[in-house]
Each structure stands twice: as structure tokens, then as C-alpha cells.
Amino acid sequence: MPFRESLMAMLGISFVTMLVALDQTVVGTALPTIVAELRGFDLYAWVATSYLLTSVITVPIFGRLGDYYGRKPFVIASIVVFTVASVFCGLANSMMFLVLARGLQGIGGGMLVGTAFACIADLFPDNVVRLRWQVLMSSAFGIANAVGPSLGGFLTQYTGWRSVFYVNLPVGVLSLFFVWRFLPHLRHVAHEGKMRLDWPGAVLIAVALGALQLFVELLPKHGLGVETLSLLAASVVAAYALWKWETRCSYAILPVEMFRNPSLAALFTLAVMGGFTMFSLLFYAPLLFQGGFGMSPKDAGLMITPLVVFITIGSILNGRIVTRLSNANPMLYIGFSLLVVSCLGVVVATHAMPRALLLVFMLLGGLGLGFVMPNLTVFAQQTAGRQHLGIATALLQSLRMIGGMIGTALTGTLVSHLYASGVELALAKDRATQWLADLSDPQILINLDGQRTVLAQLTAAGHDGAMLLEAAREALVAAIHIGLAVAAVVAVLSVWQSRRVPPVRLKGPQEPVILAE
Structure with a gap:
């Protein structure tokens, strides 16, 4: 594609990336503020x-559909679903409603990830050229990442948490315009007949992962009972x-057959481990800073x-280094x-x-994630080849x-269980267990109005409310540290696992795609 067309198409994909990031x-x-208000x-x-x-x-379903029919229609549909779901998240009046709206948002996000990321390989079959163009997408990702945490804190503190979901609306509209107008409709080969989708496989994935998720959530509360077993x-079966x-x-x-390929299997295992570490940091470091260290959402x-x-x-x-x-592979070890x-630095972190x-x-x-994530994607694309790229x-x-x-x-299960145990122990020492219901939910450490009410009650009953609140804060810090x-530990195992990835050199074009009619 000529430079101008490539640039405009990449801008469309970059705005889509910005939407998710x-x-x-x-x-x-x-x-943390959402939980404090919705109490859940x-x-x-x-x-x-x-x-x-x-x-x-949804990611593998639409990844395969994109291979078959071309990716552009699904990128457009995903932007619409994701943006509409964002509005539902902003309208949530309970944690359960928010969880369901986030599930709908995940369908749109899965469609985006399953199609938008593979568009870059369609547009630029040469791995070196692709890495250079990915700088544009990385820049869009960086703008969203640079603005995101501070914007989230600012909006939460001054305009309310609902606005953090509504901010997706202008980005979604901009993404839709560029994708609709400039992204070409590409697919790998011309197909005849109707494509069949593996719906039984999708249902079994949902049951296996959903049951595993529920098991991890319920185990600390109910132990190894009939329900959890x-x-x-169900997950194992x-x-x-x-x-x-x-x-x-x-x-x-x-x-x-992809999982039987040793190179791909090693990369897939690293993807699981990298996701474990990344999302644990992204979702629990803010809780540590706000609930444990008493920072404002903005800070x-x-x-x-x-x-x-x-x-x-x-x-x-990474893009400038690996092509030389x-x-x-050493970039994986470094990352x-x-x-x-x-992770270890956050584990030993204290308020002081x-x-x-x-x-x-x-x-x-x-920096470590920046060295790991793009390489896993490009390594897998090169190893799988054009036929299985999507x-x-x-x-x-x-x-x-x-x-x-x-x-x-x-991490959430460990934090919930260890925090509740720590608070119960502190209250038992002060003979104030009747306030366990008020302090056993960490939302009290973020909800200032709730804190004032509980402190007044504890003081009236002759207890040192400030000391007990600080004990709850220390319990939360200890729980998140363990999580x-x-x-x-998973990151350490990832360093060891990286040795299983065969040497990769990123060079040379792959087979071209064809323009869909």
C-alpha cells in the first residue's frame, strides 16, 4: 500500500488500540472508588x-472469522459493541450490573483484539516493516496509557467514577470513522461455501474457565465443600x-496442532504467565496505593x-533493538x-x-512488559506462518x-481472605468484634464518609478507632503484598520458561493477502 493509505489505515487501528488501552x-x-460507592x-x-x-x-471466534471473511466488518462491529457497553457500565447502579456490563464490554474487547491486532500483519507482511509501523500503534497505546491513570483519578475525584466509562464515547466515534473510511477490507484467501463455527468448543471454554473462576472465588469462603468441589x-471435565x-x-x-508445536506452546505458556503478572499489577497496585497507603484517586x-x-x-x-x-530471544529474559x-519492589513497599x-x-x-508483549505476538505470528496468522x-x-x-x-481471593482474617484478629484483641461487618470490607478504607461514621461509633464505645482503622489498613497492605x-513468583518462572523458545530472527516477508471484493 502507498504511504498515505498505510498511514490512514494505521491511524484507524491505533485509535482502536487506544480505546481498549x-x-x-x-x-x-x-x-477502588467504584467499590466504595456500590459496596461490593x-x-x-x-x-x-x-x-x-x-x-x-470471543477472541478466537472472531480471529477465525477474520481469517475467513476479512477483518474490517468485525473491527467495526466491535467498536460499536464496546462503546455501547461502556455506556451501560457508566449507568450501573450495583456491582452486579457493572459486572454484567463489563462482560458485554469484554465481548466487544475480544472482537477488537481478535481482529484489530491481526490487521497489522495483513497490511505489512514483512516482519521488519511491521515492527516499524507498530511504533504508531505503540504511540497511541502510550498516549492512552499516559493519560489513562491520571485521567481516571482526576475524573473519579472531581466528576465521579461514571465519567471514566463515558470517556470511551469520543474515542469510539473517532475509531469508527477512521476504520470505516480508511481500513481496507483484506483477507488471506478466497473461500467458497459457508464457514462453520465451533460453538461446542466455545461453550466448553466458557464452562471450563467460568467454573474455575467461581472455584477460586468461593474456596476461601466455603472451603472444600460439595459446592466448590x-x-x-465441572472445570476439569x-x-x-x-x-x-x-x-x-x-x-x-x-x-x-498449534499446541503440539513446541515453539508455539512455549510462547503460549509465556503469554499466560505474562498476563497473570500484568493484570495483577494493574488491578491491585491502585488498591494498595488508595486503600493501603491512603492516597487520593488522583495521586x-x-x-x-x-x-x-x-x-x-x-x-x-524493543522495535528498534530486536530487528538488529x-x-x-534475550529480550524476553530481560523483560x-x-x-x-x-513485583518484588511493590511487595516490599511501605507507606514510608x-x-x-x-x-x-x-x-x-x-519497561519489562514493553519488552515482552510485542515480542510474544510477533514471534507467534512468524512461527505460525501466514496460514494460521489470525x-x-x-x-x-x-x-x-x-x-x-x-x-x-x-490475587483477589488471597487479598479478600487475608484482609478479613487480619481485621478480625485486630478487632478481637480490642474486643470490638461487633464492628467486623463494617471493617471487613476494604471499601471503608477509601470511603471517607463511612470512616467518619465508624470512627465516631468506636470512639463512643471507648475504643481507639484510629488505631483499629490503621490496623485494617495494615492488614490490606499485607494481603496485597502476599498476592x-x-x-x-510467576514472573520468575517466566524467566525460566523463556529458555524453551527457539531462537527467533525477525526478517523476511510472508505471503501477501488479497483484496476482498
Whole structure:
């Protein structure tokens, strides 16, 4: 394509990327305040995982549809669904409504990820040229990431948390215009007949992951009872049935042969691990800063900004470096090692730690993700080849979301359980257990009006309310530290897992696509 047409098409994809990135960064900063108002900390993790769960199912479906029919129609549809769902999120009057609206938003997000990211490989078959053009998308991602946390904190503090969802509206309209007007309708080969979709496979994925999610959520509250064991059994049975079905299905949503490829299997495993660490940091660092360290939403947003901004800066640096290396694999080792340092830095962080040092840990985490995520995508595209490019890209993104879903669910479960135990112990020592219901939900650490009410009640009853509130804050900090320590362990395992990726050199064009009629 000529330069002008390539530029306008990439602007359309970049605005789509900005739509997803802005939503992720803005919501993470606003979430503690949302929970404080809607009063549903037990569903805190579900605001993230409902989005991820529906995305995981829709990404491979629309990745395959995009391979078959061309990606442009699905990119347009995804922008509409995502933007409308954002409005529903802003209208939520309960945590359950918000969780359901986020699930709908995840369908749109899955459609976006399954099609928009693969558009770049369609437009630029040469890996080196593609990496250069990806700088534009990385810049758009960086703008959204730079603005997102601070914008989320500012809007939450001064105009209310609902506005963080409405901010998607202008970006969605802009994305729709550029994609509709300038993105060419490309597909790989001309097809005849009707395409068959693997709906049984999609249902089995939903059952396996949904049951696993519920099992992780309910285990700390109910233990290994009939209900939780049934969920675990349902997840295992569905996963086994999925594997058996996909090996026999000629139009499988999950091509089993890809998982049998050692190179792709290694990359897929790293995608899961990277998603686990990334989403744990994105969703629980803001809670640590606001609930644990007492920062305002605006200040917490500023602290998160280096994490998300340096994902983009790292991606840009990575693009300049890997094309000059005979073996690009060391970038994975460096990236995951930086993630280890970042997670451990947050684990040892205290309220007294200098803000500058905390910002450095956030910066290192972003830089590490910037070195890891684009390389996993390009490595998988090159390894899979043109025939499976769309589904390989979609699978990688899906598996990253699965890792994020498991990470947020597991971290959320640990935080909820450990925080409640710490608060109960502190209240028992002061013989104030009648206030357990008020302090067992961390929303009290963010809701200033609720704090004043509880402090007044404790003082009237002869207790040191400020001390008990501080004990609750320390319990939350300790709980999040343990949750993020698990993310650090996963990052360490990722460094070790990187050795399984065969040497990759990014060069040479792939087969061209054809223009759809």
C-alpha cells in the first residue's frame, strides 16, 4: 500500500488500540472508588474477570472469522459493541450490573483484539516493516496509557467514577470513522461455501474457565465443600471434553496442532504467565496505593502512570533493538527479569517508602512488559506462518487474558481472605468484634464518609478507632503484598520458561493477502 493509505489505515487501528488501552488503565484507577460507592468488594475481581472471561471466548471466534471473511466488518462491529457497553457500565447502579456490563464490554474487547491486532500483519507482511509501523500503534497505546491513570483519578475525584466509562464515547466515534473510511477490507484467501463455527468448543471454554473462576472465588469462603468441589470437577471435565472435541473437530476454535508445536506452546505458556503478572499489577497496585497507603484517586493514578507509559516506551525501544539482533530471544529474559524486580519492589513497599523509588518500580514493570508483549505476538505470528496468522494472534491474546483472569481471581481471593482474617484478629484483641461487618470490607478504607461514621461509633464505645482503622489498613497492605508476591513468583518462572523458545530472527516477508471484493 502507498504511504498515505498505510498511514490512514494505521491511524484507524491505533485509535482502536487506544480505546481498549484507555478503558483498562482508567478503570483500574477508578475501581477502588467504584467499590466504595456500590459496596461490593466481594465482586471486586469480577469487574476485571467478567471482561476477561467473555474476551477469552470471543477472541478466537472472531480471529477465525477474520481469517475467513476479512477483518474490517468485525473491527467495526466491535467498536460499536464496546462503546455501547461502556455506556451501560457508566449507568450501573450495583456491582452486579457493572459486572454484567463489563462482560458485554469484554465481548466487544475480544472482537477488537481478535481482529484489530491481526490487521497489522495483513497490511505489512514483512516482519521488519511491521515492527516499524507498530511504533504508531505503540504511540497511541502510550498516549492512552499516559493519560489513562491520571485521567481516571482526576475524573473519579472531581466528576465521579461514571465519567471514566463515558470517556470511551469520543474515542469510539473517532475509531469508527477512521476504520470505516480508511481500513481496507483484506483477507488471506478466497473461500467458497459457508464457514462453520465451533460453538461446542466455545461453550466448553466458557464452562471450563467460568467454573474455575467461581472455584477460586468461593474456596476461601466455603472451603472444600460439595459446592466448590463440584465447580472444580465441572472445570476439569469441561477442559478434558474440550481437548477431546478439538482433536476431532475439523473447524476447531482451538487448533490442537498449534499446541503440539513446541515453539508455539512455549510462547503460549509465556503469554499466560505474562498476563497473570500484568493484570495483577494493574488491578491491585491502585488498591494498595488508595486503600493501603491512603492516597487520593488522583495521586494513585499518577503513581500507576509510569507502569502503563513505559509499556509503550519499552515497545518502541524493543522495535528498534530486536530487528538488529541475530537472536531476539534475550529480550524476553530481560523483560521478565524487570517484571520480577517490579513485583518484588511493590511487595516490599511501605507507606514510608519514597515516592520516587515507588515510581522507579512501576517504571521497571512497564519497561519489562514493553519488552515482552510485542515480542510474544510477533514471534507467534512468524512461527505460525501466514496460514494460521489470525488464529495464532488471537490465541496468544486469549491466553494472556486467561492468565490475567487467573491472576486477578487468585490475587483477589488471597487479598479478600487475608484482609478479613487480619481485621478480625485486630478487632478481637480490642474486643470490638461487633464492628467486623463494617471493617471487613476494604471499601471503608477509601470511603471517607463511612470512616467518619465508624470512627465516631468506636470512639463512643471507648475504643481507639484510629488505631483499629490503621490496623485494617495494615492488614490490606499485607494481603496485597502476599498476592503480588505470587505474581513475582510467576514472573520468575517466566524467566525460566523463556529458555524453551527457539531462537527467533525477525526478517523476511510472508505471503501477501488479497483484496476482498
